């Protein structure tokens with residue numbers, strides 16, 4: 380069941396309330412509406428709101444979205460299958476039945492289906508194409524997932540709304556990585572586990588030479604696991620090297 384009490388205006392930080400007549404979440408002070416579409420997907424921003432690297436990556440993912448699932452399956456077949464390969468990092472995220480969990484940049488929902496189904500998942504992504512594919516996966520696999528189109532750098536959730544928060548595979552190319560991490564920590568409850576995993580510089584250098592797939596990796600800054608961007612209110616920081624140095628996996632907890 381979607382929780383109506385956890386939403387906030389990503390632009391002003393004010394609480395939102397659900398307006399049944401207008402079919403969406405509304406800021407009662409400004410009247411700004413964030414609509415739910417006919418599938419129940421909430422829209423807090425569109426591709427046109429993205430700037431800098433976010434805009435380029437959204438253009439890429441919108442085009443690639445219909446092929447993302449197939450591409451991932453092929454890629455992960457090199458690592459013993461998708462479920463096993465995703466567990467290389469998901470093993471660090473301890474989810475309990477009944478937890479409310481947020482995946483920032485949910486993509487097509489591939490991580491969600493590898494996690495315990497007894498939790499309540501929320502997924503945000505900036506790419507309408509990825510959200511569209513994720514919705515199809517959610518229907519097909521009956522995933523316990525609420526979807527919205529939003530930017531990781533301004534989350535539409537109130538402080539301390541989630542029991543666990545994670546992100547996989549996009550942060551290296553975000554326009555503002557520090558803001559995204561600050562937001563992930565803000566919406567986590569005190570004591571909640573957080574996880575951030577993405578490709579290492581070594582792998583990105585290989586990818587950037589590929590036609591089409593290499594596009595988002597060209598012209599980027601050198602990739603460094605974002606340990607220095609963590610805010611002071613986190614504890615138990617650990618950095619793991621996953622899959623023989625292909626991925627970094629940064630785990631930490633929000634301080635109590």
Ligand SMILES: C[S@@+](CC[C@H](N)C(=O)[O-])C[C@H]1O[C@@H](n2cnc3c(N)ncnc32)[C@H](O)[C@@H]1O
Pocket residue numbers: 433436437440483484485486487488489490503504505506509529530531532546547548549552553554
């Ligand atoms: C490599 S995919 C990873 C998807 C999924 N997490 C997975 O592991 O399969 C990266 C995702 O990040 C999303 N993304 C990129 N910039 C974003 C931003 N600023 N806010 C939210 N999502 C973003 C892309 O649309 C894309 O779906």
